[in-house]
Amino acid sequence: MSTKNIMIVGVGGQGSLLASKMLGHVLLAAGYDVKVSEVHGMSQRGGSVVTYVRYGEKVHSPIIDLGEADFIVSFEMMEAARYLPYLRMDGQIVTNTQQIDPMPVLTGAAEYPEDLTGKLKATGVKVDAMDCLALAEEAGSAKAVNLVLLGRLSKYFDLPEEAWMKSLEAIVPAKFVEMNKKAFALGRDYTEK
Template sequence: MMTKNIMIVGVGGQGTLLTSRIIGRAALAAGLDVKISEVHGMAQRGGSVVTFVRFGESVSEPVVEEGQADVVIAFERLEALRYAHFLKKDGVLVVNDCRIDPMTVVTGAREYPENILDGLSDAHTVYAVDGRAVALALKNSKVLNSVVLGFAARHIGFDEALWLDTVEKTVPPKTVAINREAFLRGYALSTKENEK
């Protein structure tokens, strides 16, 4: 198979690192070669966080570069806009539809762009989900990443059973049931109707 390139972007603290690890483990469980790479800047929180997962028969470099991503999973709208140019011509953009103002916007130095998703869907195939609402319906804001992963899973590949098995093996033991449910809710939402 051709190497598949997944890029996960978000804001520090949103659980994007765990998401990349679940995808990587799923690929490994499917018998593929995998490389995962984390790019985290200076602080623990609040900065832009990027992770890459590449899997296939044999993978060389651990990062996904501009023009190569099959799927970009963005946990925030502005981050979707920031990294959309990493997509391939026919790549898919999966967005958790939420807004987190960066300090440059809070201080008034910059404006948060309007209508980001409409603009992005002119050039890309965009799927959006309000992961926070789903997580809050489950009364646990921390399972946001499992909701978004479930929503993105069909675009990454692998069957439902492999996904669930990997989620269960990767998340903290006490949170298996709630993460499983969160993944399934996201998975159920990932139908054509959500295309922007």
């Protein structure tokens, strides 16, 4: 099989690193060669965080170039738009509709773009967008956005749900497992109302 590329993008503190760790774990357990590379940027100050997850029969490099991502998993709308050039022509965006104002918006130097979901769809790419924050809060914690997104992403993979659950149990601290399983299920089973 050819190498598949997933970019996980977000803002520091949103749990994207745990998401990439769990994704790498489930793919490794499925028998793939997996490379995970983290690019932190100004993550501690609410800046952009990007993680590359590449998997296949044999993966030689952890880096994803422009136009190579099969999936962009985005924790925040503007990050999905920012990394759009990395998506393949037939790629898929899985995104949280949450908006986190970057510093230029907070200081009044810029405005947050309106209707980013519509603008992304207008480019012709496939966009699976949902309010992951609301679903995470329904599961029990706003911090579970990462598992809501992974639950959604899992629908695009031919891996049994039990495989995802085994990785979740291996990666997530025991006291948070049940809440995170609920968040995963809410993301996986979400349907637009």
